[in-house]
Amino acid sequence: MTLLWIAIAVLLLPALWLLVAPLRNARRLHDQQHAFETNDTSAEQNVAIFQRRLTSLEAARERGDIDAERFEEDRLELERSLLEDTAVRARRPLKPAGAGRLVVPVVMVAVVVVSVLWYQQQGAEGDLVLLAVQQEVQNDPEGSLSMYIERMEEQAERQPDNPNVWSALFPVYRETGQMPQAVDALERLIEIEGRIPPLLAQLAQIRFFMAERELTDEVQALVDETLEQDPRQPTVLGLLGVNAFDKGDYEQAIDHWRRAIANIEDPDTVDSLREGIRVAQERMGIEPEETVGEGNGIRVRVALDEELAGRVDDDDTVFITARDIEGELPPLAVVRAQVSELPMTVTLDNTAAMSPQAQISQVQEARLVVRVSPSGQAMPQPGDLFGDLESVSVEPIEDAEAVEVVINRVFE
Template sequence: MTLLWIAIAILLLPALWLLVSPLRNARALHDQQRDFEANDTSAEQNVAIFKRRLASLEAARERGDIDAARFEEDRLELERSLLEDTAFRERRPLKGASTGRIVVPVIMLAVVAVSVIWYQQKGAEGDLVLLAVQQEVQNDPEGSLAMYIERMEEQAERQPDNPNVWSELFPLYRETGQMPKAVDALEHLIGIEGRIPPLLAQLAQIRFFMAERELTDEVQALVDETLAQDPRQPTVLGLLGINAFDNGDYEQAIDHWRRAIANIEDPNTVSSLRDGIRVAQERLGVEPEESVAEGTGIRVRVSLDEELVGRVDGDASVFITARDIEGELPPLAVVRAQVSELPMTVTLDNSAAMSPQAQISQVQEARLVVRVSPSGQATPQPGDLFGDLENVSIGPIADDEAAEVVINRVFE
């Protein structure tokens, strides 16, 4: 923390220097203003200009260029202008060069005070303290998980409004089996961050296990509130899968777990859910998903419409993609080729998946989209060529069968 305040002080120095710099020029500016006022000859210059214009006006009258009435009118205008230019304006006495110097230190102190107060309110001082606590426990020869929890509990008393304290304490309590404290920490976090789906889902999950895997009214209310905001929330879907499995509804459990897998990035969690799906399939008396997935996919024959052949070069990229019908998952399988290889036949299976969370074996039907991209970009661009095919069945790959997709349209 000492280094932090030193850094803040260093950052404040340029601001304070800018505040002080005008004082160094105050004496020179004072002398310049005094000399200007002492040697001000603007009134004499205005009178001289008036005399020249009046003489010119009289000469015009003598030549007969203007009559007497016009002469009097113009002369009156000249006199009025002279009065306005030479009217006496009382100047305030010029103050000394040192006048007001006390204001600058006051402003400097105010800048420092406001900066410190603002940082304490909006800065991350509390998070730096948490980091220091973590490092202190790690470097302590007698450091332990219990010590870390104790130190974090101290910070929770000092920083009750810091969400990072409670987000750190919640998993610590859960991992050490202190479920009531875990619920309390999570509710504190929800009170700060708001009732957002990820936090509500974790609260529903922990209350579900505290109730010995029973979907109580309280848990159901949390589940409903979460799904109303995010129907694809994976933690809640996993919880519902467990409840369905415990009640013998294996098909429903498989459905919930598959939907959860599509939105989970943690490979360990995905592996656990896949194990659950395999067990549920065995209970149903069907072949496990891993075995079915092998050899499952689509054979696709891709061709380019003859009318579009001349619109793209042979080295333009071709993206052959399978997507789920609802459009909720990432691409299930992607194969990249070149226009020069068309027509061609490719196989879309799990080996062409972009991620283990979204594979073609997870769905029964898919939508095929083939796009030609001269720029080689994965996202569609105006001028790209494409073709698609809806509701293509997913199943065992047969060498003598292939879905036909013709590239016959231009993306606008």
């Protein structure tokens, strides 16, 4: 922290220097202004010009070029002009060069005080303290997880409104099996950050496992609140997959886990969900992949054309399908979703296969077809909306970039 305040002082020095700089030139500027005002002859020049014009005007009257009435009008105009020119020359007395010097140190002190107070309110001093605590525990030969928790709990008392304190404590509590403390930390974090989907999903997950994998009313309420804000929230979808698996609804579990995988970037979590899909497929009597989590596929970003948005409802079914180019095989991969989830990104790989005999890894290119079905039927119906994309390369999922399919046509 000492280095931090030194850095703040170094940053304040240029500002203070700018405040002091005018004082160094005050005497020179005062003398220059005084000399200018002393030697200023603009008033005399204006009077001389007035007299020449008045003489010229009188000569014109004597020659008969203008009458007496015109002479009076022009003379009044000259006098008015002279008054205006000489009026602006009136100056206030020049103040001494040292006037106002005492204000500068007052302003300098005010700048320093305001800067320090502002940083204490808006700066990241608290986060720097947290970082120092982490480094201290890591560098301590006797450092341990319990020491880290103890130090962070001290910071929680000192910085109760710092969300980073609670976001650091929550996962540590969870990993050490202190579930009630984890819930308290997470609920405190939600109070500070708001009821946003990722935090609500984490709370639903931990309460779900605390209830011995039972979807209680409290957990269900959290799930519903999360999905209302973000229908693609992967943590909640993973939780629903576990619940469906425990009930023996393996098809539903696979569907939830596939949708979760499409929105997860952590490879370890993806591998865990794919392992769950493999086990569910075994329970269903479907031959699972030998190397789940590896292989080729396609990442697809699906969007709905705004001009067609009024023709569908949020709960209409969306079928995202990959087919072989020749059209000789059954669908290679199918993912179901809802219109409310669009736009969304999904992964089509062997875990989304309908049959072991027709898998996306068996082809080098595939045709993508995305269809919105109000009836929810697998076969296209007149009035269904769809979009497609021809000849999409099938490549390793880890390296695949999402291709975009826009639902922009009506099936006749």
